[in-house]
Amino acid sequence: MAGPVVSLLLFLGAIGVALMYFTREDAAREREAMVRDTEYAQQRLRLRLLERQEQTMRLARDIANRTVEETAFVAQAENLVLQHPELTALYWVDAYREVVTGYGVPTLNRSTRRAGERLAPGLGGGVIELARDLHQPMYSKPQRSSDGGWVLLLAVPFENQRRFGGVVLAELALDALLRYGVPPELLARYTVTLVDDSDRVLAGDPLPPRPHGVWPLLPWGAQPQSHALALSPVGNSVLVRLHAVRGERDRTAEALFWLVGAMSAATLWMLVANLRHTRRRLQAQRALLAETNFRRAMENSMLTGMRALDMQGRITYVNRAFCDMTGWSEEELIGTTAPFPYWPETEHEQLMARLHDEISGRNTPGGFEVPVKRKNGSIFYARMYVSPLIDPQGRQTGWMTSMTDITEPRRIREELTASYDRFATVLDSLDEAISVAPLHSHELLFANRMYRNWFGDGSAGHERLLELCAAVPVLPAQDVNDHVDHLVGLPADVLVEAVAEHAQIHVPELGKWLELRTRYLTWVDGRLVQMLIATDITARRLAEEQAQLQAERAATASRLITMGEMASSVAHELNQPLTAISNYANGLISRLRSGRADPEDMLVALEKTARQAQRAGSIIQRIRAFVKKSEPQLTLADVGQIVANAVELATIELKRHLVRLNVYQAERLPALMVDPILIEQVLINLLKNAGESIQCAQRPPGQRQVELTITPRRLDERAGIEFVVRDNGCGIPPEQLERIYDAFYSTKADGMGIGLKLCRSIIESHHGRLQARNLYNGSVVAGCEFSVWLPAAAASAPDADTRGALTLPTLG
Template identity: 50%
Template sequence: MTPSKPLPAGPGVTPLGRRLLGRWWRRQSPARQDRFATLAPLVSVMLFLAAIISAFWYLRNEEIDREAEAVKRDTEIAQQQIRLRLIENQEQLVRMAREIVTRELEAPNFLAQAARFTADRPEILQLSWIGADRKVRARQSAFSERELPPPPKPAPTRFSSRSAQQAAAASAAEAAALAAAAASRPSEADWAFIAARDVRQPIYSRPFKDPAGTMVFELHVPLLDRGSFSGALVVEYSIDVLLRHFVPAEVTNRHAIAVIDERERVIASSVTPMPGPARAPALFNDVPLAPAANGLILRGSGYRTSVGLIGNTLFWMVVALSVLTVWMLLGTWRHMRRRSQIQGALVAETNFRRAMENSMLTGMRAMDLEGRVSYVNPAFCAMTGFTENELIGRLPPYPYWPHDRIEENSRLLQQELQGRSPAGGIEVKVMRKNGTLFDARMYVSPLVDARGHQTGWMTSMTNITEAKRIRDQLSASHERFTTVLEGLDAAVSVLSVQQGELLFANRSYRLWFGADARGHGLLASGAGPAVPFIAEPDDAVDGLSGLPTQELTSIGTNPREVYAHPLDKWFDVRSRYLQWTDGRLAQMLIATDITARRRAEEQASAQAEKAQVSSRLITMGEMASSVAHELNQPLTAITNYCSGMISRVKAETIQQGDLVAALEKTARQAERAGQIIHRIRAFVKKSEPQRQPAHAKDIVEDAVELASIELRRRNVAIHHYVAQRLPVLKCDPILVEQVLLNLLKNAAEAIDSAKLPAARRHIELRVIPRHTPEEGGVIEFSVTDMGPGLPEEVINRLYEAFFSTKAEGMGIGLSLCRSIVESHRGRIKAQNLYNGSSVAGCRFAFTLPVETSARHEETTLPPPPLNSRRTTVAPDADAPPAANTTP
């Protein structure tokens, strides 16, 4: 037994206290005295170490408080500078908005004032005037007047802000959540515009990236015109420029100032990010950036500049000796506790792995080297329907093997036991306990013990029934799609715009053009192969030269007819841009062989031309008696003049002057007869349709002169008016004259067949310019008669071939008229004229397109003056022909 040791007296112990303490010590047993003697140094060391640490902690906290106060002060100074700048700009914008509302500032003046406003404000990227309909009325961009000043060099500091690598290492779940949230709400600019419109106050938007990738936010100042919202002034601020220009240099020299958003992401910082893991700031202070809350936070960060006030060797020696003493006393306790912790960790790890295996959907099966099942997880039992007791300890054949696949599964098992299973897994059929089958894929890996010896195999099984069904459906769908495209008579090809590579071509394309891209280029350009696009090596250059890919892919088909000279074929080509499966911009062409249709159209055009000539011959045949009567009058006059001159010459009673006058009259009558024959021959002459410049006045005069023969025979008068300064027509004058003659002849026949009185036996022909939204600038020819009109059922069938209301009619006149007018890209229509509820006549009108000037764009014209109307009065059939007179 250890002898009792006297208790040492300390300098602070009084004699009475020393006696009491000695008495207590002597009453203790030697074992307890030893225990106390062992623990006393430990307690002393611990108390001493606690005192040292407490003093150090107190001094360190005072230092941290001073540094935190400095960070807070510098952050508030930076906030004050930025907010003063924003408030000053806001006041200027409110005054500018007031001038816009009061009409003191128009768009040109606004641009000049906006240029002055943004000239000395580098933080403003652009200033826009937006109407209530979100359309931009004027916009001043800072880049149009000046370039932004280069960013100043970062203030010298020993610390780095959060690195770009750490900011870019956000988790995939957070990125997906942010994308979903951005998709479910309007853009930040739209939100700010709507908020400014609703609250009638300036609104700061949340930060967002502009098209150049710069983090900005916008200030929307509403334009209130008599209380109503008429638009907004929108200012776009660069967050980085605000931070660099309006945070004092002495602040950035002391602390790091950064702008962060609501998700703690660094948008801009006064220090340059350094590579490697970022050092988290020890001190920081957050204040809002903008005058109104928009999610931006100004954060000042600081770091402790010393490791502590107590850093001498003596302190650390005392700490080291104290720790060493404590470590030696607690060594045994640590050892026992470590063994307990290891045992608990082993149990926790086992339970964790067991829980993980039981919760996963993949079936797990373990077996030894002989193929005996030693372990299955609940997912494997759920897949097969067998319990764990029914599977563990079983040798092949296993109960989940289909009866008709035992040999195949035995072969696969031997391959698995020999370690020759493919890395991509084995696809097998598995039978459930109820007899149903499903497709599964198994992956095999070896089981190795702690000594590195293989003890068996671990197999994971996944149910792929649904995946295989979807894969089969996709394969069948692709096969059907390919079969349809290969069976088309049209050539289908897809060409990459960037590389000029032929991405797809069906059987018809390969049959006609081969397997290269030259046929695609021939169809796309109509002249030769398309020039492939060569991408620039610099990533900063836009590969599509700024082409809007989304706009290109949304454009519909553009049909064209292309002649392929090597094949002697015509193709109807439809093209459109699309996004290929790998994201590349591609052009798809669908070319249909229309050679047979073009040849049929050419034959139909030739037949129509022959029908036009036949129609003119039929018209002149119907007018033959009138033409003969018209020619009889000048011939009779010539005969009379010649007989009179012969008689007077024989009687020698004629003077030279009378003879010359009689010969001149005879010559005029002969010239008149020749002109009639010339016009009839020109009208019925077979010729190719020729588009040439023609004047409407000349066409009308020729048609009226030809029609006057028939009109005089039927005792019908014609009044025609041609507007002055009409534009030149690009047409075939003979065909247009044929349309007019047919309409005039039909009107005369309608009047004559109705036995109308003389007051209603007249036709009005008007030629005036018009402008309509559907046709644009046109010249309208209208023929109006005072006849009985047309029944509604006749109007609906008027232009059908071989349909006629006349007993002797052939029904091809109006059909040809419609074909002629539509071949000139015009329109023809017929309508009845009413006087109350009774029909007062009929009006046929057709239009021919022209490029009219602004003075001819009115839709209606006033009645022509009297001095511009020409009237032809049809005399009696037996009277000599009368010339056109102008009253």
């Protein structure tokens, strides 16, 4: 029966292949013709654009040669606009993007540009700027006009005394360019459109919708072809696309196709009906043989040994699995009575009593374990289940016994018991206290030796640890109003996979600091339990407190060192207001003694004396606060005030090196949640290093300058502020750039090596970043740039348990 079916399928395949081949040949020919027509249409549009470009360039040359004035330009522009429909406007634009004069097509929905109007920067994607920079005509990307159509802007630059004098700006309507530039014979055969690089229709009719259903799958229902080319000289922003207009379907070919398909389907249906009839007859023949072999095959394929006993205890049936387990054949077992050959000699009495219980009906529902001897003499353990054997008439004719080899499960159970003993021994030898208890229960499921040494055998210690842990926030604060557990509603398997929570608590009863880790587990009985692991961290806690104290002392020492280095400059800075106060006072004394004291002049002199005294006092107060500050405190600080305070102190040192400081600060900067004195310390250190680097490079006095730039910047999706200190000094040796943050490492001969290390520690403690890089002029190092990024107050607000205190890393 397979021969006719295969022949019919081959016949249908040959027809389908031939139909697809001829259809593809027609499509290829249509494709080639469309490519040629698209190139022809693109060439015609290109020539028309080049003609308008040449006319616009001629006007630009006349303006550059001063052979045309504004009135003549308007006349020529009006003549060109009226002659060429695609040219809708011509404007004379000067170097400052102001319209000198021009002419545009006056329509109802279109507005023209007036003389003196300033064009917006970046008009048409910056076409005027591109024409000015490249000194050649430039086309813009398609733009929406006031009447809703799409236009191109052509900017032709001209020079005025060898300088950029402006552009002649031409506005080309794409709809008119398509209508008058494409030959009518192409418009009759194709749907011609101008589209942009995102396939948006700029001019022409939109494409017809694609047909749905089965028609696109048939040869006469294939999709019409289309081809597109970039419109030169505009570029890829405007494409000329031709779309073939599909004619009516070939009804004759369609009818023949369906006729051949119907005849083939009828033939195939008859062959399949005959095949089904033959198959049903063969199935009926096989049913009897399958029914007779089914039960025997099922019995032989079972892995469980089956044994049947009659009412007197004689074996009447065993399956293949029972024989494979014991090693005795079916002929050797059927008909035998107790003691059976697979009974071990040492177990005859116990097995005989068990057999008597079986025959008497005293069976254990869960089965029982018995040793079984193989024919080769080896022993294995099996579990047996006994049930009455009932015949089709409902009478009991014996007992059915199933036997399963449990040697491997028994071995695994023994290994698990030994493994548990080893596991308990390992846990008892740990230095951590481990306890497991159900949720909301006083039952203690497990506790190792360290837990029992600390808290005893009861669950009081477990509950005490949970009570102390509840007073310490473990998870970050959430901006929600519902105070619920973050694991509420999750299934048990998700709770088991949850990340362990950590907390550091102090246990007064033990006099120890413990690091407590909690985790949810599914216990062996399926209950959800909580495991606590407590580690003694008293020594580490003391070390951290000593490290924090060391960092605070290092910060104070750095400020004292900085002020010691600036002592002479500070004295010089204070000398100016003190000298001015002395001069004003001596002048007043002289006038009073000579009797030439004018109240107005004395008032002015006293006001100046007061200002100089305030200046000297502010310098002393700033230095005193800078040196005295020791305990870091986070406050909501204003960036401008921080910069002003740092610049006031750093300028004293920079003036000593004849370095000019330029500060560029953006407006409306967000506030920072920082310690202002520490941030001022970082900025002063960076500015002082910049001045010393310029002094090291021996720059001339006119070239000694340091720039401090403060701008907002986003980093890792977080808002923040970036401080950039840029100098033109000797820079940092490239091989030492990675080590400048190491403690006690310095690139200066007299440096201590703690300045940049302390600066980086301060910035990182505020969750910020400090980076350094060299500035190059070619291959020569021309300076250095340090950038400090700090998160804004909204993004850097500390948690509730750390607000108001800041921990600095150690220098080691």
